[in-house]
Amino acid sequence: MAPIALTHLSSNWKKLQKTLQTKPTRTASPESSKSAAKQRQDSLKRKRSGQVNGGQTNTSSKSVNGATRTSKPLPSRKRQKMEEPPSVGASKKHGDPKVLSRSVSMPTLRQPALLADPKAAAKSISVLEPHPDYPDIENDGLSTTALPGKYVALDCEMVGTGPEPDRDSALARVSVVNFHGHQVYDSYVQVKVQVTDYRTAVSGIEPRHIHKNVARSFKEVHNTLKALLDGRILVGHAVKNDLDALLLKHDKRYIRDTSKYSKFRDISAVPNRTPSLKHLVEKLLGVVIQVGSHSSVEDARATMALFRLEKEGFDTEVMNRYGSIRIETPKGEDEDADVGDGHVVRKKNNNRRKNKKKKH
Numbered sequence: 001m002a003p004i005a006l007t008h009l010s011s012n013w014k015k016l017q018k019t020l021q022t023k024p025t026r027t028a029s030p031e032s033s034k035s036a037a038k039q040r041q042d043s044l045k046r047k048r049s050g051q052v053n054g055g056q057t058n059t060s061s062k063s064v065n066g067a068t069r070t071s072k073p074l075p076s077r078k079r080q081k082m083e084e085p086p087s088v089g090a091s092k093k094h095g096d097p098k099v100l101s102r103s104v105s106m107p108t109l110r111q112p113a114l115l116a117d118p119k120a121a122a123k124s125i126s127v128l129e130p131h132p133d134y135p136d137i138e139n140d141g142l143s144t145t146a147l148p149g150k151y152v153a154l155d156c157e158m159v160g161t162g163p164e165p166d167r168d169s170a171l172a173r174v175s176v177v178n179f180h181g182h183q184v185y186d187s188y189v190q191v192k193v194q195v196t197d198y199r200t201a202v203s204g205i206e207p208r209h210i211h212k213n214v215a216r217s218f219k220e221v222h223n224t225l226k227a228l229l230d231g232r233i234l235v236g237h238a239v240k241n242d243l244d245a246l247l248l249k250h251d252k253r254y255i256r257d258t259s260k261y262s263k264f265r266d267i268s269a270v271p272n273r274t275p276s277l278k279h280l281v282e283k284l285l286g287v288v289i290q291v292g293s294h295s296s297v298e299d300a301r302a303t304m305a306l307f308r309l310e311k312e313g314f315d316t317e318v319m320n321r322y323g324s325i326r327i328e329t330p331k332g333e334d335e336d337a338d339v340g341d342g343h344v345v346r347k348k349n350n351n352r353r354k355n356k357k358k359k360h
Contacts, residue, residue: 127181160197
């Protein structure tokens, strides 16, 4: 087709040409280009925010029956910083000293080193050391010098027997001390059944101790202890276990058990549980016992020391439970006789002297 000459164009077309030539062309300004770039970048971010590791998040809207429902976003997987509560165990940056001092649990952390009267404790501690006139003689049997007196403390050491050595036990050593802590009796005991656990780390018993050439027979020990405890006040810690091991019985009115005394149970390491002998001695006397293997002589002394510390309280509890009790005098001994420092001391009885004067 041949080109059309300008002379043949209509007047309207000529006007259109002139308008296009006179109208300036629009160029994109720098600001508009920046705005357009920003819009493209935001659009890209919105598209990426809807995908996590190539999958759709719960922020996308869903159409249910024509209605649009937007689910809640999932919690961030970023590990949050753990904050320690402002309690007794909190660090210094969280804890306020004024708040800690009013904490309910604080009294359990404020146990003094010595709960007993220092003077009374010092007097009781004196029985923990052996007297030079009455030295400890291992496996000596019945002492020929130290008299038992009115009060005696008993302790036993056991070994494990049977298929369950932690539960099945047999008597291996017996020790008795008097009111002043002097060793009255000490003996190893023969074990007729097979020993499966000597418990040496705790009991101190070794195979050589219960050999038949060293230890006494159970029958001999049983008969001696039966005569020794007769008519006396027996002091012990969970003493029923010791009596069961010896196959002996003792009148409950004549027993002073440091594991059952109410004042001692109040300071138990575990509330409402039987306090251990070691715990009581440490808290009341300030002395640490049972370091390493146990010694029945040492434990018997420690039990007597605790009894001496609260003798009046023990007697009051027994009197409130059983009434007034008069202990019969053992045969061959004076009722008021007590063992002093190497001598038998007879207490003065003014009532007896007055009665004798009236008769004369």
